[in-house]
Amino acid sequence: MKNRDFPWWLAFLALLAAAIIVSVAISAESRVIFSAVAQGLGVTITVSLIAYGTSVLLGLVLGLLRASPFKPFRELATFYIEVVRGLPMLVILYYIAFVGAPALAAFLNWFVKPFINLGWLAPVEVRSFNFTVRAVLALTLGYAAFIAEIFRAGIESVPRGQVEAAHALGLSHGQTLRKVVLPQAIRNVLPALANEFVAIVKDSSLVSALGVQDITQLGKVYSASTFKFFETYNVVAFFYLVITISLSLAVRSLEQRLKRRAHP
Template identity: 50%
Template sequence: MLGPQGKRDEDFPWWLVILVFTSLWLFWEVLSRDYYTAVLQTLAKGIGVTVAVAVIAYLGACLIGLGLAVMSLSRHLILRQIARLYIEVMRGVPIIVLLLYVAFALAPALVAGVNALAGEEVWRPRDFPLIARAVIALMLAYSAFLAEIFRAGLQAVPVGQIEAAQALGLSGWQRFRHITLPQAFRLILPPLGNDFVAMVKDSSLVSVLGVADITQLAKVTAAGNFRYFETYNVAALLYLMMTIGLSLLLRRVEARMRSR
Protein backbone atom coordinates (compact mmCIF):
# COMPACT_ATOMS: atom_id res chain seq x y z
CA MET A 1 0.00 0.00 0.00
CA LEU A 2 1.40 3.41 -1.01
CA GLY A 3 1.22 6.50 1.18
CA PRO A 4 0.64 10.10 0.07
CA GLN A 5 4.31 10.57 -0.79
CA GLY A 6 4.41 7.44 -2.94
CA LYS A 7 6.33 5.43 -0.36
CA ARG A 8 5.26 2.17 1.13
CA ASP A 9 3.67 2.52 4.59
CA GLU A 10 5.75 -0.32 6.01
CA ASP A 11 8.93 1.70 5.35
CA PHE A 12 8.23 3.64 8.54
CA PRO A 13 10.31 2.01 11.32
CA TRP A 14 7.44 0.88 13.52
CA TRP A 15 9.73 -1.80 14.93
CA LEU A 16 11.99 0.95 16.26
CA VAL A 17 9.05 2.76 17.86
CA ILE A 18 8.02 -0.45 19.62
CA LEU A 19 11.56 -1.06 20.83
CA VAL A 20 11.90 2.53 22.06
CA PHE A 21 8.70 2.35 24.09
CA THR A 22 9.64 -1.06 25.45
CA SER A 23 13.08 0.22 26.41
CA LEU A 24 11.55 3.29 28.08
CA TRP A 25 9.25 1.03 30.06
CA LEU A 26 12.17 -1.11 31.16
CA PHE A 27 14.17 1.97 32.08
CA TRP A 28 11.23 3.20 34.16
CA GLU A 29 11.11 -0.15 35.91
CA VAL A 30 14.85 0.02 36.58
CA LEU A 31 14.64 3.55 37.98
CA SER A 32 11.53 3.01 40.06
CA ARG A 33 12.22 -0.41 41.58
CA ASP A 34 15.12 -1.06 43.90
CA TYR A 35 15.72 -4.67 42.86
CA TYR A 36 15.93 -3.65 39.18
CA THR A 37 18.45 -0.98 40.11
CA ALA A 38 20.53 -3.48 42.07
CA VAL A 39 20.50 -5.93 39.15
CA LEU A 40 21.52 -3.21 36.70
CA GLN A 41 24.41 -2.13 38.91
CA THR A 42 25.64 -5.72 39.03
CA LEU A 43 25.27 -6.51 35.33
CA ALA A 44 26.78 -3.17 34.27
CA LYS A 45 30.11 -4.46 35.57
CA GLY A 46 30.13 -6.97 32.71
CA ILE A 47 29.64 -4.42 29.92
CA GLY A 48 33.35 -3.68 29.72
CA VAL A 49 34.20 -7.38 29.48
CA THR A 50 31.56 -7.96 26.79
CA VAL A 51 32.75 -5.02 24.69
CA ALA A 52 36.44 -5.90 25.11
CA VAL A 53 35.89 -9.54 24.12
CA ALA A 54 33.80 -8.57 21.07
CA VAL A 55 36.15 -5.83 19.81
CA ILE A 56 39.43 -7.73 20.29
CA ALA A 57 38.05 -10.96 18.85
CA TYR A 58 36.52 -9.15 15.87
CA LEU A 59 39.69 -7.23 15.01
CA GLY A 60 41.72 -10.43 15.18
CA ALA A 61 39.12 -12.25 13.09
CA CYS A 62 39.28 -9.49 10.46
CA LEU A 63 43.06 -9.83 10.15
CA ILE A 64 42.91 -13.62 9.91
CA GLY A 65 39.92 -13.49 7.56
CA LEU A 66 41.64 -11.04 5.22
CA GLY A 67 44.71 -13.27 5.12
CA LEU A 68 42.55 -16.30 4.36
CA ALA A 69 40.73 -14.41 1.60
CA VAL A 70 44.02 -13.48 -0.05
CA MET A 71 45.19 -17.09 0.27
CA SER A 72 41.96 -18.41 -1.28
CA LEU A 73 42.56 -16.16 -4.31
CA SER A 74 46.23 -17.05 -4.59
CA ARG A 75 47.75 -18.58 -7.71
CA HIS A 76 49.26 -21.33 -5.59
CA LEU A 77 47.11 -24.42 -5.20
CA ILE A 78 48.48 -25.31 -1.76
CA LEU A 79 47.55 -21.91 -0.29
CA ARG A 80 44.06 -22.10 -1.75
CA GLN A 81 43.51 -25.59 -0.35
CA ILE A 82 44.81 -24.64 3.11
CA ALA A 83 42.48 -21.63 3.21
CA ARG A 84 39.50 -23.68 2.05
CA LEU A 85 40.21 -26.43 4.60
CA TYR A 86 40.38 -23.92 7.45
CA ILE A 87 37.22 -22.12 6.36
CA GLU A 88 35.14 -25.26 5.96
CA VAL A 89 36.25 -26.72 9.29
CA MET A 90 35.63 -23.54 11.27
CA ARG A 91 32.29 -22.92 9.63
CA GLY A 92 31.20 -26.48 10.33
CA VAL A 93 31.96 -26.49 14.07
CA PRO A 94 29.47 -24.78 16.44
CA ILE A 95 30.98 -21.80 18.20
CA ILE A 96 30.23 -23.14 21.66
CA VAL A 97 32.00 -26.42 20.81
CA LEU A 98 34.97 -24.46 19.51
CA LEU A 99 35.02 -22.43 22.73
CA LEU A 100 35.19 -25.58 24.83
CA TYR A 101 37.77 -27.16 22.54
CA VAL A 102 40.09 -24.15 22.60
CA ALA A 103 39.68 -23.66 26.35
CA PHE A 104 40.14 -27.24 27.52
CA ALA A 105 42.02 -29.00 24.70
CA LEU A 106 43.96 -26.57 22.53
CA ALA A 107 45.14 -24.21 25.28
CA PRO A 108 46.56 -26.96 27.54
CA ALA A 109 48.22 -28.55 24.49
CA LEU A 110 49.79 -25.20 23.61
CA VAL A 111 51.10 -24.79 27.15
CA ALA A 112 52.52 -28.32 27.10
CA GLY A 113 54.18 -27.63 23.74
CA VAL A 114 55.83 -24.45 25.03
CA ASN A 115 57.10 -26.28 28.11
CA ALA A 116 58.42 -29.14 25.95
CA LEU A 117 60.34 -26.71 23.74
CA ALA A 118 61.77 -24.93 26.78
CA GLY A 119 62.72 -28.18 28.49
CA GLU A 120 61.12 -27.04 31.74
CA GLU A 121 57.83 -25.78 33.09
CA VAL A 122 57.85 -22.13 32.14
CA TRP A 123 54.08 -21.84 31.66
CA ARG A 124 51.21 -23.42 33.53
CA PRO A 125 47.67 -23.89 32.20
CA ARG A 126 46.25 -21.67 34.91
CA ASP A 127 48.49 -18.87 33.65
CA PHE A 128 46.48 -18.91 30.40
CA PRO A 129 43.42 -16.77 31.31
CA LEU A 130 40.01 -18.08 30.35
CA ILE A 131 39.10 -14.74 28.79
CA ALA A 132 42.11 -15.05 26.45
CA ARG A 133 41.02 -18.55 25.47
CA ALA A 134 37.50 -17.26 24.78
CA VAL A 135 38.81 -14.42 22.60
CA ILE A 136 40.98 -16.84 20.60
CA ALA A 137 38.03 -19.18 20.04
CA LEU A 138 35.73 -16.39 18.82
CA MET A 139 38.53 -15.06 16.65
CA LEU A 140 39.05 -18.43 14.98
CA ALA A 141 35.32 -19.01 14.50
CA TYR A 142 34.50 -15.63 12.97
CA SER A 143 37.63 -15.46 10.80
CA ALA A 144 36.16 -18.18 8.57
CA PHE A 145 32.95 -16.22 7.96
CA LEU A 146 34.80 -12.95 7.45
CA ALA A 147 37.16 -14.64 5.00
CA GLU A 148 34.23 -15.36 2.68
CA ILE A 149 33.06 -11.75 2.95
CA PHE A 150 36.53 -10.42 2.13
CA ARG A 151 36.90 -12.87 -0.75
CA ALA A 152 33.61 -11.80 -2.30
CA GLY A 153 34.58 -8.15 -1.94
CA LEU A 154 38.00 -8.63 -3.49
CA GLN A 155 36.53 -10.53 -6.43
CA ALA A 156 33.94 -7.78 -7.00
CA VAL A 157 36.61 -5.18 -7.86
CA PRO A 158 36.71 -4.73 -11.67
CA VAL A 159 39.63 -6.57 -13.24
CA GLY A 160 40.20 -3.67 -15.65
CA GLN A 161 41.22 -1.36 -12.82
CA ILE A 162 43.74 -3.86 -11.50
CA GLU A 163 45.17 -4.35 -14.99
CA ALA A 164 45.39 -0.58 -15.47
CA ALA A 165 47.28 -0.25 -12.19
CA GLN A 166 49.61 -3.04 -13.28
CA ALA A 167 50.22 -1.25 -16.59
CA LEU A 168 51.18 1.88 -14.61
CA GLY A 169 53.91 -0.11 -12.91
CA LEU A 170 52.34 -0.61 -9.47
CA SER A 171 53.57 -3.63 -7.58
CA GLY A 172 51.22 -6.34 -6.32
CA TRP A 173 51.17 -4.87 -2.80
CA GLN A 174 50.57 -1.35 -4.14
CA ARG A 175 47.69 -2.56 -6.31
CA PHE A 176 46.18 -4.35 -3.34
CA ARG A 177 46.61 -1.41 -0.93
CA HIS A 178 45.57 1.45 -3.22
CA ILE A 179 43.13 -0.14 -5.69
CA THR A 180 41.66 -3.43 -4.55
CA LEU A 181 41.25 -3.11 -0.77
CA PRO A 182 39.67 0.40 -0.65
CA GLN A 183 37.02 -0.52 -3.21
CA ALA A 184 36.38 -3.91 -1.67
CA PHE A 185 35.96 -2.35 1.77
CA ARG A 186 33.17 -0.07 0.55
CA LEU A 187 31.35 -3.11 -0.84
CA ILE A 188 31.72 -5.33 2.21
CA LEU A 189 31.09 -2.74 4.93
CA PRO A 190 27.42 -3.75 5.45
CA PRO A 191 28.12 -7.48 5.99
CA LEU A 192 31.17 -6.63 8.12
CA GLY A 193 28.96 -4.45 10.30
CA ASN A 194 26.34 -7.18 10.58
CA ASP A 195 28.97 -9.67 11.67
CA PHE A 196 30.25 -7.28 14.34
CA VAL A 197 26.74 -6.96 15.75
CA ALA A 198 26.53 -10.76 15.70
CA MET A 199 29.89 -10.93 17.49
CA VAL A 200 28.55 -8.75 20.30
CA LYS A 201 25.68 -11.19 20.76
CA ASP A 202 27.80 -14.32 20.40
CA SER A 203 30.25 -12.99 22.98
CA SER A 204 27.63 -14.07 25.52
CA LEU A 205 28.77 -17.65 24.85
CA VAL A 206 31.98 -16.99 26.79
CA SER A 207 29.85 -17.27 29.93
CA VAL A 208 30.18 -21.07 29.61
CA LEU A 209 33.84 -20.60 30.57
CA GLY A 210 32.95 -18.50 33.60
CA VAL A 211 34.09 -15.22 32.02
CA ALA A 212 32.40 -12.39 33.92
CA ASP A 213 30.50 -10.82 31.04
CA ILE A 214 26.89 -9.64 31.15
CA THR A 215 25.42 -13.12 30.67
CA GLN A 216 27.60 -14.76 33.31
CA LEU A 217 26.81 -12.05 35.86
CA ALA A 218 23.12 -12.44 35.02
CA LYS A 219 23.31 -16.19 35.64
CA VAL A 220 25.06 -15.71 38.97
CA THR A 221 22.71 -12.90 40.05
CA ALA A 222 19.55 -14.82 39.13
CA ALA A 223 20.80 -17.89 40.96
CA GLY A 224 21.32 -15.76 44.07
CA ASN A 225 18.15 -13.66 44.15
CA PHE A 226 15.80 -16.04 42.25
CA ARG A 227 14.43 -13.06 40.28
CA TYR A 228 14.98 -14.61 36.87
CA PHE A 229 12.42 -12.45 35.08
CA GLU A 230 13.85 -9.15 36.28
CA THR A 231 17.48 -10.20 35.91
CA TYR A 232 17.21 -11.46 32.36
CA ASN A 233 15.05 -8.46 31.41
CA VAL A 234 17.95 -6.21 32.35
CA ALA A 235 20.46 -8.44 30.54
CA ALA A 236 18.32 -8.41 27.39
CA LEU A 237 17.95 -4.63 27.63
CA LEU A 238 21.74 -4.13 27.83
CA TYR A 239 22.35 -6.33 24.78
CA LEU A 240 19.54 -4.61 22.86
CA MET A 241 20.97 -1.18 23.62
CA MET A 242 24.37 -2.23 22.28
CA THR A 243 23.21 -4.11 19.19
CA ILE A 244 20.49 -1.70 18.08
CA GLY A 245 22.76 1.27 18.71
CA LEU A 246 25.47 -0.34 16.59
CA SER A 247 22.97 -1.19 13.83
CA LEU A 248 21.69 2.39 13.64
CA LEU A 249 25.25 3.75 13.63
CA LEU A 250 26.26 1.40 10.82
CA ARG A 251 23.24 2.45 8.76
CA ARG A 252 24.31 6.08 9.03
CA VAL A 253 27.86 5.20 8.01
CA GLU A 254 26.60 3.20 5.01
CA ALA A 255 24.30 6.07 3.97
CA ARG A 256 27.19 8.54 4.09
CA MET A 257 29.43 6.25 2.07
CA ARG A 258 26.72 5.79 -0.57
CA SER A 259 26.22 9.55 -0.85
CA ARG A 260 29.90 10.14 -1.66
Protein backbone atom coordinates in the same frame (compact mmCIF):
# COMPACT_ATOMS: atom_id res chain seq x y z
CA MET B 1 9.21 11.24 5.72
CA LYS B 2 6.16 9.35 4.56
CA ASN B 3 4.03 7.74 7.25
CA ARG B 4 4.60 4.28 5.79
CA ASP B 5 8.36 4.82 6.02
CA PHE B 6 8.24 5.69 9.71
CA PRO B 7 10.21 3.08 11.75
CA TRP B 8 7.35 1.96 13.98
CA TRP B 9 9.37 -0.99 15.23
CA LEU B 10 11.97 1.41 16.57
CA ALA B 11 9.30 3.53 18.25
CA PHE B 12 7.84 0.44 19.95
CA LEU B 13 11.33 -0.60 21.01
CA ALA B 14 12.00 2.84 22.45
CA LEU B 15 8.76 2.60 24.46
CA LEU B 16 9.80 -0.80 25.76
CA ALA B 17 13.23 0.53 26.73
CA ALA B 18 11.60 3.50 28.47
CA ALA B 19 9.32 1.12 30.41
CA ILE B 20 12.34 -0.91 31.58
CA ILE B 21 14.23 2.24 32.59
CA VAL B 22 11.23 3.53 34.54
CA SER B 23 10.81 0.18 36.31
CA VAL B 24 14.50 0.23 37.27
CA ALA B 25 14.20 3.81 38.51
CA ILE B 26 11.17 3.23 40.73
CA SER B 27 12.01 -0.27 42.00
CA ALA B 28 14.83 -0.84 44.46
CA GLU B 29 14.95 -4.51 43.50
CA SER B 30 15.31 -3.67 39.80
CA ARG B 31 18.10 -1.24 40.60
CA VAL B 32 19.99 -4.00 42.41
CA ILE B 33 19.58 -6.33 39.43
CA PHE B 34 20.60 -3.57 37.01
CA SER B 35 23.69 -2.75 39.07
CA ALA B 36 24.69 -6.41 39.39
CA VAL B 37 24.41 -7.13 35.67
CA ALA B 38 25.97 -3.81 34.59
CA GLN B 39 29.28 -4.85 36.16
CA GLY B 40 29.77 -7.25 33.25
CA LEU B 41 29.23 -4.58 30.60
CA GLY B 42 32.91 -3.66 30.45
CA VAL B 43 33.94 -7.31 29.97
CA THR B 44 31.38 -7.81 27.19
CA ILE B 45 32.54 -4.72 25.32
CA THR B 46 36.25 -5.48 25.84
CA VAL B 47 35.94 -9.10 24.69
CA SER B 48 33.89 -8.03 21.66
CA LEU B 49 36.28 -5.25 20.58
CA ILE B 50 39.46 -7.30 20.97
CA ALA B 51 37.99 -10.39 19.31
CA TYR B 52 36.59 -8.31 16.45
CA GLY B 53 39.84 -6.43 15.84
CA THR B 54 41.97 -9.57 15.80
CA SER B 55 39.45 -11.52 13.71
CA VAL B 56 39.40 -8.75 11.09
CA LEU B 57 43.20 -8.86 10.82
CA LEU B 58 43.31 -12.65 10.61
CA GLY B 59 40.30 -12.66 8.27
CA LEU B 60 42.05 -10.22 5.94
CA VAL B 61 45.11 -12.48 5.75
CA LEU B 62 42.93 -15.54 5.11
CA GLY B 63 40.88 -13.64 2.52
CA LEU B 64 44.03 -12.65 0.65
CA LEU B 65 45.25 -16.25 0.73
CA ARG B 66 41.82 -17.45 -0.42
CA ALA B 67 42.03 -15.11 -3.43
CA SER B 68 45.70 -15.84 -4.07
CA PRO B 69 46.78 -17.10 -7.51
CA PHE B 70 49.11 -19.52 -5.70
CA LYS B 71 47.11 -22.76 -5.32
CA PRO B 72 48.72 -24.13 -2.10
CA PHE B 73 47.82 -20.88 -0.30
CA ARG B 74 44.25 -21.07 -1.63
CA GLU B 75 43.84 -24.67 -0.58
CA LEU B 76 45.24 -24.06 2.90
CA ALA B 77 42.99 -21.05 3.49
CA THR B 78 39.96 -22.86 2.08
CA PHE B 79 40.61 -25.85 4.36
CA TYR B 80 40.70 -23.63 7.45
CA ILE B 81 37.65 -21.60 6.45
CA GLU B 82 35.46 -24.59 5.60
CA VAL B 83 36.40 -26.52 8.74
CA VAL B 84 35.88 -23.61 11.12
CA ARG B 85 32.65 -22.44 9.50
CA GLY B 86 31.29 -25.95 9.86
CA LEU B 87 31.71 -25.94 13.65
CA PRO B 88 29.35 -24.29 16.17
CA MET B 89 30.98 -21.36 17.95
CA LEU B 90 30.39 -22.99 21.33
CA VAL B 91 32.32 -26.11 20.22
CA ILE B 92 35.22 -23.90 19.07
CA LEU B 93 35.12 -22.13 22.44
CA TYR B 94 35.30 -25.41 24.36
CA TYR B 95 37.96 -26.80 22.03
CA ILE B 96 40.27 -23.82 22.45
CA ALA B 97 39.65 -23.62 26.21
CA PHE B 98 40.00 -27.29 27.12
CA VAL B 99 42.01 -28.82 24.26
CA GLY B 100 43.99 -26.00 22.69
CA ALA B 101 45.24 -24.41 25.92
CA PRO B 102 46.59 -27.69 27.43
CA ALA B 103 48.16 -28.58 24.08
CA LEU B 104 49.85 -25.17 23.89
CA ALA B 105 51.15 -25.51 27.45
CA ALA B 106 52.54 -28.98 26.66
CA PHE B 107 54.21 -27.68 23.48
CA LEU B 108 55.81 -24.74 25.30
CA ASN B 109 57.10 -27.02 28.05
CA TRP B 110 58.59 -29.35 25.43
CA PHE B 111 60.16 -26.44 23.56
CA VAL B 112 61.87 -24.96 26.62
CA LYS B 113 62.51 -28.30 28.37
CA PRO B 114 66.32 -27.82 28.50
CA PHE B 115 65.87 -24.50 30.32
CA ILE B 116 63.32 -26.08 32.69
CA ASN B 117 65.76 -28.90 33.49
CA LEU B 118 68.45 -26.34 34.27
CA GLY B 119 66.06 -24.53 36.58
CA TRP B 120 66.12 -21.35 34.51
CA LEU B 121 62.42 -21.47 33.70
CA ALA B 122 59.38 -22.81 35.49
CA PRO B 123 57.02 -25.17 33.63
CA VAL B 124 54.09 -23.49 31.94
CA GLU B 125 50.79 -24.40 33.61
CA VAL B 126 47.44 -24.53 31.84
CA ARG B 127 45.94 -22.19 34.42
CA SER B 128 48.42 -19.56 33.26
CA PHE B 129 46.11 -19.02 30.29
CA ASN B 130 43.27 -16.83 31.52
CA PHE B 131 39.78 -17.99 30.48
CA THR B 132 39.07 -14.54 29.10
CA VAL B 133 42.11 -14.86 26.81
CA ARG B 134 40.95 -18.31 25.71
CA ALA B 135 37.48 -16.95 24.97
CA VAL B 136 38.86 -14.06 22.90
CA LEU B 137 41.11 -16.45 20.97
CA ALA B 138 38.18 -18.78 20.24
CA LEU B 139 35.99 -15.92 18.96
CA THR B 140 38.90 -14.64 16.89
CA LEU B 141 39.56 -18.00 15.22
CA GLY B 142 35.86 -18.60 14.64
CA TYR B 143 34.91 -15.23 13.20
CA ALA B 144 38.09 -14.93 11.12
CA ALA B 145 36.72 -17.68 8.87
CA PHE B 146 33.51 -15.74 8.18
CA ILE B 147 35.30 -12.41 7.76
CA ALA B 148 37.77 -14.05 5.35
CA GLU B 149 34.89 -14.89 3.03
CA ILE B 150 33.67 -11.29 3.24
CA PHE B 151 37.09 -10.01 2.20
CA ARG B 152 37.32 -12.61 -0.57
CA ALA B 153 33.97 -11.46 -1.96
CA GLY B 154 35.12 -7.84 -1.73
CA ILE B 155 38.34 -8.59 -3.60
CA GLU B 156 36.49 -10.46 -6.32
CA SER B 157 33.98 -7.59 -6.65
CA VAL B 158 36.71 -5.32 -8.06
CA PRO B 159 36.45 -5.44 -11.88
CA ARG B 160 39.11 -7.56 -13.49
CA GLY B 161 39.77 -4.80 -16.01
CA GLN B 162 41.13 -2.53 -13.29
CA VAL B 163 43.62 -5.17 -12.24
CA GLU B 164 44.74 -5.68 -15.82
CA ALA B 165 45.05 -1.92 -16.32
CA ALA B 166 47.22 -1.64 -13.20
CA HIS B 167 49.50 -4.40 -14.50
CA ALA B 168 49.66 -2.66 -17.86
CA LEU B 169 50.85 0.50 -16.09
CA GLY B 170 53.73 -1.48 -14.60
CA LEU B 171 52.38 -2.09 -11.10
CA SER B 172 53.45 -5.33 -9.45
CA HIS B 173 50.93 -7.80 -8.00
CA GLY B 174 51.55 -6.45 -4.50
CA GLN B 175 51.20 -2.81 -5.59
CA THR B 176 48.01 -3.59 -7.50
CA LEU B 177 46.58 -5.31 -4.46
CA ARG B 178 47.56 -2.51 -2.10
CA LYS B 179 46.73 0.52 -4.24
CA VAL B 180 43.87 -0.64 -6.48
CA VAL B 181 42.12 -3.74 -5.18
CA LEU B 182 42.10 -3.45 -1.37
CA PRO B 183 40.85 0.18 -1.10
CA GLN B 184 37.81 -0.67 -3.25
CA ALA B 185 37.27 -4.09 -1.68
CA ILE B 186 37.29 -2.73 1.87
CA ARG B 187 34.86 0.04 0.94
CA ASN B 188 32.53 -2.52 -0.63
CA VAL B 189 32.51 -4.80 2.42
CA LEU B 190 32.32 -2.17 5.18
CA PRO B 191 28.60 -2.79 5.90
CA ALA B 192 29.15 -6.54 6.03
CA LEU B 193 32.12 -6.09 8.37
CA ALA B 194 30.02 -3.85 10.61
CA ASN B 195 27.30 -6.51 10.71
CA GLU B 196 29.90 -9.03 11.85
CA PHE B 197 30.65 -6.78 14.81
CA VAL B 198 26.97 -6.88 15.79
CA ALA B 199 27.11 -10.68 15.54
CA ILE B 200 30.27 -10.95 17.62
CA VAL B 201 28.73 -8.83 20.38
CA LYS B 202 25.85 -11.29 20.59
CA ASP B 203 28.11 -14.34 20.46
CA SER B 204 30.31 -12.85 23.18
CA SER B 205 27.61 -14.12 25.55
CA LEU B 206 29.00 -17.62 24.91
CA VAL B 207 32.06 -16.77 27.01
CA SER B 208 29.82 -17.16 30.05
CA ALA B 209 30.15 -20.92 29.44
CA LEU B 210 33.77 -20.54 30.64
CA GLY B 211 32.77 -18.49 33.67
CA VAL B 212 33.96 -15.19 32.22
CA GLN B 213 32.19 -12.43 34.13
CA ASP B 214 30.31 -10.80 31.27
CA ILE B 215 26.69 -9.60 31.25
CA THR B 216 25.26 -13.08 30.67
CA GLN B 217 27.37 -14.76 33.35
CA LEU B 218 26.52 -12.17 35.99
CA GLY B 219 22.85 -12.44 35.06
CA LYS B 220 23.07 -16.22 35.34
CA VAL B 221 24.74 -16.05 38.76
CA TYR B 222 22.31 -13.46 40.13
CA SER B 223 19.18 -15.22 38.89
CA ALA B 224 20.40 -18.59 40.20
CA SER B 225 20.95 -17.14 43.67
CA THR B 226 17.69 -15.16 43.86
CA PHE B 227 15.41 -17.19 41.54
CA LYS B 228 14.37 -13.90 39.90
CA PHE B 229 14.87 -15.21 36.38
CA PHE B 230 12.24 -13.07 34.64
CA GLU B 231 13.46 -9.76 36.09
CA THR B 232 17.16 -10.58 35.65
CA TYR B 233 17.02 -11.77 32.06
CA ASN B 234 14.85 -8.80 31.12
CA VAL B 235 17.75 -6.60 32.20
CA VAL B 236 20.29 -8.82 30.41
CA ALA B 237 18.22 -8.66 27.20
CA PHE B 238 17.89 -4.88 27.62
CA PHE B 239 21.68 -4.42 27.69
CA TYR B 240 22.22 -6.54 24.59
CA LEU B 241 19.38 -4.86 22.69
CA VAL B 242 20.70 -1.39 23.44
CA ILE B 243 24.16 -2.34 22.18
CA THR B 244 23.15 -4.34 19.10
CA ILE B 245 20.33 -2.09 17.89
CA SER B 246 22.53 0.99 18.28
CA LEU B 247 25.16 -0.76 16.18
CA SER B 248 22.56 -1.90 13.64
CA LEU B 249 21.31 1.66 13.20
CA ALA B 250 24.90 2.82 12.72
CA VAL B 251 25.38 0.12 10.06
CA ARG B 252 22.23 1.28 8.23
CA SER B 253 23.48 4.86 8.32
CA LEU B 254 26.82 3.71 6.92
CA GLU B 255 25.09 1.81 4.11
CA GLN B 256 23.00 4.85 3.16
CA ARG B 257 26.07 7.07 3.15
CA LEU B 258 27.98 4.66 0.93
CA LYS B 259 25.01 4.46 -1.46
CA ARG B 260 24.86 8.24 -1.74
CA ARG B 261 28.57 8.39 -2.52
CA ALA B 262 28.25 5.64 -5.11
CA HIS B 263 25.20 7.29 -6.74
CA PRO B 264 25.46 11.06 -6.17
